[in-house]
Amino acid sequence: MSAVRVLLVDDHAVMRAGFxxxxxxxxxxxxxxxxxxxxEAVTAAARLSPDVICMDVQMPDMDGLEATRRIVADPAVAASVVIVTTFDRDDYLFQALAAGASGFLLKNAGPEELIAAVRVAAAGDALLAPAVTRRVIERFAAGATPPEPAAAPAPPPIDLTEREAEVLRLLAQARSNAEIAQELYIGEATVKTHVSNVLQKLGARDRVAAVVFAHRHGLA
Incomplete structure (x- = not known):
């Protein structure tokens, strides 16, 4: 298998060297x-064709949130973006998700979490720091919604099968594939197929987008 190609974006050279x-x-x-x-991140993403971009938020010239929007909107770039920031702020989190980021990680996370985030994003899935995941679910449960993206969200889908709806509900609870398989008494390969079908029908880029969509439209 080919190696996962990573682009590091951070205005601190020492942080990039550590990553x-x-x-x-x-x-x-x-x-x-x-x-x-x-x-520089937008230019490098187009030139280097990375699989995963580890993106800081606060940077000169253009912040990481705007850079993420531009990268995700470029059909020639297939990279997944993982936000890696010092700032544990809800506004950054929800703006990152609305911009199309596939993950949100804090810089105080351990090395193993950074490695896992890169591998998960490269596989087309999404990862949020555990504390962040809990906060997202709590915010949604309390009726909060993330900032709306520039375009209005698509209308709720009507063609999910009963099993796909169950999988989406569990995705919205931040369940892993293994946990979904255990809950529904099916194999992980079958879960992956259902997740893929759900993402396609929702028009969602990744699992995070599916979770946001599910809570916005009451499908969770």
Whole structure:
């Protein structure tokens, strides 16, 4: 299998060097480039074709949230973006999800969490820090909603099968594939198929987008 290609975006060179050391210590991960600003990130993403972009938020010239919007909107770039930030702020979290990020991780996370986030994003799934996941669910349960993206959300789908609706409900509870398989008494491969079908029918980029969609439209 080809190595996961990673682009590191952070305005602190020491932070980029630390991330590079952690990621390149792992077999199957290679750092293909670095950027210090959002503008550099957008350019590097188009030029280097990374699989995963680890994106800081607060940077000069253009912040990581705007850079994420532009990268996700570019049909020529297939990279998944994982926000890696010092700031545990709800506004950053929900703006990142609305921008199309596939993960949200705090910089005080352990090396193993950074590695896991890169591998999960490269596989087309999404990852939120555990504390962040709980907060997202609590906010939704309390009736809060993330900031709306520029375009209005699509109308709720009407063609989910009963099993797909069950899978979506469990996704909205931040369940992993293994946990969904155990809950529904089916194999993980079957869960992956259902998740793929759900994402396609929702027009969702990844699991995080599906969770946001489910809570917005009362499908959770």
């Amino acid at each position: 590079r050391m952690i990621l390149e210590s792992q077999e199957g991960i290679v750092v293909v480039g670095e950027a210090a600003t959002g503008i």
